[in-house]
Amino acid sequence: MQNLRNKKAIITGGSRGLGKATALAFAQEGVHVAVTGRNEKALQATVNELQQLGVQATYAVFDVSNYDDVQVQIKKLVTDLGGVDILVNNAGIAAFGTLNDMDVNQWTQIIQTNLMGMYYVTKEVLPHLIQQNSGEIINVSSTAGLNGNASTSAYSASKFAVIGMSESLMKEVRKNNIRVCTLTPSTIATDMAVDLGIADKESEDSVLQPEDFAELIVAGLKLPKRAMLKSAALWSTNP
Template sequence: MMKLKNKKAIVTGGSRGLGKATAIAFAKKGIDVAITGRDEEKLKKTVTEIKALGVNAFYEIFDVRNYKEVQVGIKNIISNLGTVDILVNNAGIAAIGSLNEMEVSVWEQIIQTNVLGMYYVTKEVLPYLIDKNKGDIINVASTAGLNGNPNISAYSASKFAVIGLSQSLMKEVRKNNIRVNTLTPSTIASDMTLELGMTDGNPDKVLQPEDFAQLIVAGLQLPRRAMLANASLWSTNP
């Protein structure tokens, strides 16, 4: 089992939901964590909770859709962490509506956040992992990226893209001892799904953010050979 204590991690969209649960799960394993987001109040609150677990934690405010902001933010994170071992690309948005009815601006925002945002952050973090010749990149996709469903065309398209991007990158950087894995959960009782009315959050019926965070931690502790050799999809279908 791989040891995680004293590793350094970046979690995008880390102020709430799955990102927050993952950051807290990392802290419980002794991992120093940098979280990113756009809501400073929520970021501050989450960092306080993480620090209470005895690790170093801080936040950077930037919109993943803005490449210049991402460049500055990642540089600041590396300056504070000293290095990086784990990147969790979690930041994402969704909206419900038919392709014809959804506003073009909303469709574009989903693609920009879920695809370009992931690309921007990964592009800025990857050189540090290549220099170390070791690291982990975990990209949060969805079962919506495996099968399209009505009224979520933009979200589904974005998650299909995430899976394709991840598989391509996995094959590019395997030689650098970097693992790239894609998570494809079904509905999680996150802030986003609750706000969209996709679930009532009943823990007896739907996966909780804390459960999913534990899956991420468990995957990181697998022998490196296993995850470097196998397919890059971890599914959590109920």
């Protein structure tokens, strides 16, 4: 089993939800963490919690869908952390609506954030991992990336695309000792799921919690270097 202590991680969308739970789980393992998002107050609050766990923690405020900002801010975070070993591409948005009803701008923004944002951030982090001949990339897709449903065309298109990009990247960089993992979780009780009306934060015993997702990521990272969690689907036990 690998020890994660003193590794350095960047988690996009680390201010709340799945990204924040992952940041806290990493800090408990002694990983130094940089979190990103668009809301500075939420990021500062998360960084305070991380620092209380005794690790170095920092943040950057930027929209993953803006490549100019991604270039500047990823460079800054890698400098602040003194390197990067782990990238969790988690930032994402969701909205439901039929293909015909959804506004063109909203449809485009979902693709621009969930797909292009992940591509931009990966493009800026990858050279560091290749240069050190080791690294970990965890890309967050969804069950909506495996199956389309009525009123999920934008979200499903973005999450199907994430799987294609992530699996291709995995095959490109195995030779560089970089493990790329594609996750397809089902519904987890976060703001996103509550806002979409598909989860209720009170039903802790039956609905997946952000901590369950974080635990899966940590377990994957702890695998011996010869082994790689290529993909994983996290489901709740009861339908």
